[in-house]
Amino acid sequence: MLPIDRVKALAAPIAAELAVDLVDVEFVTEAGRRILRVTIDREGGISHEHCETLSRRLDAALDESGAMGDAHYFLEVSSPGAERPLKTPADFLRFAGRRVFLKAKAPIEGRRQWKGQLVGLVDDAVQVQTEVGELTVPREQLVVIRLSLD
Numbered sequence: 001m002l003p004i005d006r007v008k009a010l011a012a013p014i015a016a017e018l019a020v021d022l023v024d025v026e027f028v029t030e031a032g033r034r035i036l037r038v039t040i041d042r043e044g045g046i047s048h049e050h051c052e053t054l055s056r057r058l059d060a061a062l063d064e065s066g067a068m069g070d071a072h073y074f075l076e077v078s079s080p081g082a083e084r085p086l087k088t089p090a091d092f093l094r095f096a097g098r099r100v101f102l103k104a105k106a107p108i109e110g111r112r113q114w115k116g117q118l119v120g121l122v123d124d125a126v127q128v129q130t131e132v133g134e135l136t137v138p139r140e141q142l143v144v145i146r147l148s149l150d
Helices: 003-017 048-065 089-094
Strands: 021-030 033-041 074-078 099-108 111-122 125-130 133-138 142-147
Touching (some): 003 021, 003 033, 003 048, 033 048, 048 074
Parallel strands (some): 033 074
Antiparallel strands (some): 021 033, 099 111, 099 142, 111 125, 125 133
């Protein structure tokens, strides 16, 4: 099992106990710092207390399990923010009808970036109502799929 999968396996029951959704777990390097970033959400939003509680409990579970081996890292727990990425089928269902921003790996109908209203996810393809009509793009052709405030 990969370290990220181990972290998800430890974080998921803690998130469930706190009645929050585990949105994402990633291990990144930023400005020379290795960061284990855990993103959580729930209907109505996330409070500082949610992040703090999950951080303390997950940190203890990670230390006890040895899931990260001897890796040095900073644990960061946060909400996905207003322009959150859409990652799971549940995200596409939850945010249907909202404005989204898409960025493709290669041009689609002459453009790499699109904005529009999310229709949904069908057969792993994102459907968006744009100013020029409905656009359907397989998820693997997209590098960014996120909510948009404008």
